[in-house]
Amino acid sequence: MVFSSLSFLIFIMVFFPLFFLSGKRLRPAVLMSASLFFYMHVRTFYIIVTIIWIFVNYFILFRLYAAVNSGCVNSRRKKFYFAAGLCFNILALIVFKYDYFLTDNANALLHAIKPSISLPYVNLLVPLGISFITFKSISFLIEVYNGNYKNKIGLFNYSQYILFFPGVLAGPIDRPAKLMPQLENLNRDFDSADFRKGLGFILMGLFQKAVIADRISLLISGGLNNPRNSTGAELLLFVLLYSVQIYCDFAGYSNMAIGAAKLFGIDIMQNFDRPYFAKSISEFWRKWHISLSSWLRDYLFLPLAFRYTRKFTEKSFSVKNIDRYSYVIAVLVTMLIAGVWHGAGWTFIVWGLLLAFYMIFGFYTKKIRRRIFKKIGFGQNSPLKSFIQISVNFILITFAWIFFRAQDLSSALITIRKILYIPFGNYSPGAEHQTIFSFEMIIAIVLVLAYFTIEYLQYSGREINKSINSMPAVLRYSFYFFAVCFILIAGYFSTIQFIYAQF
Template identity: 30%
Template structure:
């Protein structure tokens, strides 16, 4: 189900309404019922898989807590992780299961339950005994479609909290965050998608400068698309006073690839750091081993996105290692270089066929026909007015992202009437300048498929 659809808006509205009118103790259970209903609406098969993952890790959590024998604990951990990991690999790559519907958010919830079970193994916190509450952690519907990958001890305090009173300020900020996410998705990302579709639609004509143009634009598109979706999840959760972790922190202001991954898809990076990199020895085992660990993590990160993204992950790992030794003394130059590397590597997302992606990257260096790009920029699917909207909207997004705290602080002190005007203006701007509706087929978020 699409996060920016009318039906989703209605579901969120009803959920928020019901959440605040039910008795305190019923709040988590109400959310669980709605989440299950949401999942059932996607089909019975996905529900079975998420229930399986939830039940196996729930039982494993209790068993791990009660066992003292280290070997038995390791076996329980290994079996649970392998079982859930295998289901993820089999379903995502459709090995033996061609006709099964891949459950929505399987990559996200599988990583969540693995983090839970690993934390219980490490005695970070107690296992959840209440099955319904545990189900809510695995099935809370907003983050199922796009993440982030929430840690049990981060989200559950507010997810299970029952003593909540309606807070108009939280509702306003939640709503504003949702609208900002929708703005990023519909006004910026979907508009760029039109250009990307034209360029990828004719790989013989659109190479070289066109390919680079697509890569640079895609950097903005995927950011606005993915972070826009996360904004909707965080904003809606804010309305319910549930604290969902931030998944982005100005990634394109990074000065090297290492910093980029501290700012991009933070929940996934942290997950790999805590559950793969550190258990492999992290940076404690000498340079060579550290570098190998980094490359393993990035290959696995690529694999998480799909087998065709392994090279993308590996290249990120290599550039991360190179960035440790090669850098300029100028911040701005480092930022531009990092942005260019990241953008060029998005080629593997733009052209999912690895060979074709490599050809397109090569064409940037061999067929850089910038004059053809300038001459044809008007025939790539966007009118001049649309380009202007795209440029203004993109600048607005990055200014807000960069000065979010200051702007929010300023808004905070404004009268409710001003806040209302701001909200209504945002809705009207999205309605007019958003790219959606008949004839446009990119309403799903890019990261829905992972």
């Protein structure tokens, strides 16, 4: 169910009032029904797989919890259940999500050896939100294993945590320590302030999704799907706009998820913090898809960089460079997994490795860059320096998105080659092709600029929300009314799926 659809509106119109009108004892059941309904809406079959998944995970988690709390710090049982939980989740993810990718590549290899041999596709129906469910499950395992989560875990509440509808399809990947206590205690009364805030987030998300992201999608999809049919100049504009599209699409989804949860009085984590105003790739990664990047940081990067690779690199490299090499290996592994997590394809692997390369390059050139800026005469807080850093960062990120968006590596390379060498081809595109000079393209660019101006004002410390809230009631509600009208008139409410829902 797409958050920006009429289906979701009807869904909320039924379950949100039902939640508060039902007695406090019934609320967990109502919320669970809402989550199950949301999940089963597309295909009932998905829930069968997911329920088995939850049962197996819960069984392992339950045993792990008992082993951790048995008093023995390094018990074998604890390690066994932890390893079993990790293996189960990772293997299941591979089987469900990477079947096509692995079979395709295995067949390509087999074909080179003996053309008549080929492996069949398993072709399983992939449960919705499988990547997010896996990361949530692993998150719980790690928190319990490390002794950070000490509360008792019931099967019902655990299922509620995994299936909680606002984040089940595309995150945010909330940590158990934050979400579980809220799900265990659903006794709060209907709060009109929460309701207003929730609607505010949903409206903001709708604006990002329907007015910006989907508008851009209509303008650039044809060109990016068939880069051969566009000039380099067009493709350059399309990839720049794609950077905006993917941000507004995913941030829009996250805001609507936050808003939907808020309607039920539940707080889930922010997923974006104006990432295109980051001054380095590392900072961008801290501000983009925060729930995933912090997950990767806490559960993969830091353990790799400071624990495991240290042992490994002591044997392989000189001790003098140990931290550098640890960093390099940890970044490479983390970003490779980030790439693979997004999708089963070489384009995502290249995207992940490219980001890793940026980060490593940035790490090694930090001192040199600092010296150059000093020589030019830029101070610590020079606006021009910030502008250059933000711009360079945006260009590098946009370059990486080319691989993320491309249907295959050759399309990505064609796009890059055309942008670099053939900016103005003599291709005559015909009526089906969106040219960069259309009236709607200009409108889209104006909207994008307006949106980023608002983000810039927020970035530079202006609190726009507070200004709106401090308006007299008549003005405030007029503002809301016009905002809704504007979104309905200027938005595209088609069936365009959220980009991150496919992961």
